[in-house]
Amino acid sequence: xxxxxxxxxxxxxxxxxxxxxxxxxxxxxxxxxxxxxxxxxxxxxxxxxxxxxxxxxxxxxxxxxxxxxxxxxxxxxxxxxxxxxxxxxxxxxxxxxxxxxxxxxxxxxxxxxxxxxxxxxxxxxxxxxxxxxxxxxxxxxxxxxxxxxxxxxxxxxxxxxxxxxxxx
Amino acid sequence: xxxxxxxxxxxxxxxxxxxxxxxxxxxxxxxxxxxxxxxxxxxxxxxxxxxxxxxxxxxxxxxxxxxxxxxxxxxxxxxxxxxxxxxxxxxxxxxxxxxxxxxxxxxxxxxxxxxxxxxxxxxxxxxxxxxxxxxxxxxxxxxxxxxxxxxxxxxxxxxxxxxxxxxx
Numbered sequence: 121x122x123x124x125x126x127x128x129x130x131x132x133x134x135x136x137x138x139x140x141x142x143x144x145x146x147x148x149x150x151x152x153x154x155x156x157x158x159x160x161x162x163x164x165x166x167x168x169x170x171x172x173x174x175x176x177x178x179x180x181x182x183x184x185x186x187x188x189x190x191x192x193x194x195x196x197x198x199x200x201x202x203x204x205x206x207x208x209x210x211x212x213x214x215x216x217x218x219x220x221x222x223x224x225x226x227x228x229x230x231x232x233x234x235x236x237x238x239x240x241x242x243x244x245x246x247x248x249x250x251x252x253x254x255x256x257x258x259x260x261x262x263x264x265x266x267x268x269x270x271x272x273x274x275x276x277x278x279x280x281x282x283x284x285x286x287x288x
Numbered sequence: 289x290x291x292x293x294x295x296x297x298x299x300x301x302x303x304x305x306x307x308x309x310x311x312x313x314x315x316x317x318x319x320x321x322x323x324x325x326x327x328x329x330x331x332x333x334x335x336x337x338x339x340x341x342x343x344x345x346x347x348x349x350x351x352x353x354x355x356x357x358x359x360x361x362x363x364x365x366x367x368x369x370x371x372x373x374x375x376x377x378x379x380x381x382x383x384x385x386x387x388x389x390x391x392x393x394x395x396x397x398x399x400x401x402x403x404x405x406x407x408x409x410x411x412x413x414x415x416x417x418x419x420x421x422x423x424x425x426x427x428x429x430x431x432x433x434x435x436x437x438x439x440x441x442x443x444x445x446x447x448x449x450x451x452x453x454x455x456x
Contacts, residue, residue, distance in 0.1 A: 172356055172359065172371075172373065173356055173359065173360055177353055180349065180356060181345070181348065181352070184348050184352045185345055185349070188340055188341055188348060191377070200380065201378055202379060202381035203340075203377045204375070204382075205340065205375040205377060206372070206374045207373040208370075208372060209359070209370055209371045209373060210370025210371065210395065212369050212395040212397055213370035213371055213372045213393075213395040214372075214395075227381040228380050
C-alpha cells in the first residue's frame with residue numbers, strides 16, 4: 121500500500137505527501153477530497169484506529185492540539201472567525217471511514233452563499249446544517265483533482281509557517 | 289454568583305453541583321437544560337474561556353480525555369454504539385454560550401423515531417442533521433426541571449463509577 125509518495129493511510133486509503141500539510145508526533149492533517157466548504161480539512165491519528173475511545177491519552181492530546189493549530193491556520197487562510205470541530209465516532213454517528221478523524225471547518229457568516237436576507241439565511245442555515253451534520257457523506261459532492269488538493273495543502277502549509285504553529 | 293450549591297460557572301451561568309456528574313483536574317461534565325436527544329451532555333473547562341485556541345495544552349488534553357470518558361458513560365446509559373463529539377467554536381459556528389464546550393451525544397440508529405423505512409429514515413436524517421448541527425440553538429426545545437436534570441446526572445454518575453472511569 122505504501123509508496124514513495126504515500127505518507128500515511130487513512131483507514132485503507134493511502135494519503136499522499138502532497139495532501140498532508142501538518143504533522144505532529146502522533147497525528148497528521150490533510151486536505152479533503154470532497155470538502156463541504158472551502159477549508160474543510162481533516163486531522164487523524166497516525167495509527168489506524170477506528171474509535172475515539174481506543175486512542176491513548178497521548179494520542180488524544182496530540183490530535184486535539186494539532187486540530188487547534190489547524191483551525192488557526194484555516195481560519196487565517198479562509199478569513200474565517202469561527203470554526204467547527206466535529207468527530208463522528210462510529211457508524212451510527214455518520215462515520216463512514218473507520219479511522220478516527222476530526223473535521224476542522226472554518227466558519228463565517230457568508231458560508232453557503234452569504235445572503236443576508238433573513239428568509240434566505242434561514243434556508244441557507246437548513247442547507248448548511250444538513251451539510252455540516254453529514255460531513256462524512258460523500259454523495260453529491262465533487263471529488264477534487266490531486267492538483268487542486270496539493271495547491272490547497274501548499275497554501276495552508278505556508279500559513280502554518282507564517283503563524284509559527286507546531287505541536288511537540 | 290457562586291453559592292453552596294454552585295460548582296462552576298458556564299460563561300455567566302451558574303452550574304449546580306447536582307447537574308455535574310464528572311470532574312477532572314481542569315474540566316467538568318454536566319447535564320444539559322435542553323438536550324437534543326437523551327444523553328446529550330456537555331463538557332467544559334473549569335476556567336471560563338470562550339475560544340478553543342485560548343485553552344492551554346493541558347486544558348485541551350484534559351477536556352478531551354474527560355469527553356472520551358463521558359462518551360463511554362452515556363453510550364452505556366443510553367445503550368448507544370456511537371457518539372458525536374462537536375465543538376462550535378465561535379458565533380459563526382453556532383456557539384451561543386461564550387465558554388468552550390464539547391457536545392457529547394450518544395448516537396443510535398433509532399435516534400429520532402427509529403423508523404426503518406427508507407423514506408422515513410431519510411426524513412429522519414434531515415431532521416436529525418438539522419438538530420445535530422444546531423446543538424447550541426435553544427428554540428423549540430423544552431427546558432427540563434432541575435429534578436429531571438439531577439436524576440439524569442445521578443444515573444450517569446453511577447455508570448461512571450461502574451465503569452471505573454477517571455481522568456488524572
